Amino acid sequence: MQILQNFNKAFESKARLGIMSVLMVNEVVSFIVLKDLLSMTDGNLATHLRALEEANYITFKKEFIGRKPSTVYSVTVDGKKAFEDHLNELEKFIKGS
């Protein structure tokens, strides 16, 4: 089980994997859309987003759509690399077992 050590702790939960996979294929994704896609509660989603943000894997920006504020998230270069590495590890693990 040595290979498991290469798994990135930041992506341990399913929610974070979900957030990252959505952000990987979209330039920017709003909080509301993320919530909808992942069927998570506001608080839960915010916690996971903050964790990823603290790891410097994602960034966010507040914008106005019309008069309404909206927070949009995007993945950073670090985040992209880390997520790709993580997927490679997953792949290796599945092939190896």
Add this chain to the structure above:
Amino acid sequence: MNEHLENLKEIRSLMERSSKFLSLSGLSGISAGVCALLGAWYAYAKLHVDGSSLLSIPEVRQEIVPKLVLEAIVVLGFALFFGVFFTVRKTRKQGLSVWNKTSKLLLLNLMIPLCAGGLFCLGMLYHGFFWLCFPATLVFYGVALVSASKYTLHDLFYLGIAEIALGLIALFLAKYNLICWSIGFGVLHIVYGSVMYFKYDRQESDIPN
């Protein structure tokens, strides 16, 4: 092991779902359908267009075609206006700007067959094959929907297939031209729009803005 496989499956589905333009509003479909039906009714009742007279009497054609083309442009204008309006409203509700990568892809794939079809019909009008425009607009529109369906809700695929089928029926059973056209652009849009509205939009509109 199983857990990781599950995770991978989930990642896959999320990547696929999230890279589509999911804000197409059902109300857009309904409004487009209503515009088309009003247009078809106007053509039938006021301009006295029916499939068979267009096929057989050249004098009728001469007189009616410019009016019909003008009417078609007006109908298209209204349908587009309301269609865009409801979809923009839905995207705003989701906290997104309408002009994003997925909407661009959707529009591009919709516009290629649609523009080709539009020019094709203009060409046929120019050469006097007027009645062929009814089946042709249906078929080209269907092809456009099928091609765009990869970038939005998959349900659009079936609407596209239905439009193509109706177009072909209108081609072979030429006297049912206007009927097929009304069903394709009117009734089908309303049915599709309502199904989409109740399937996807309604829960979201319950959320207070």
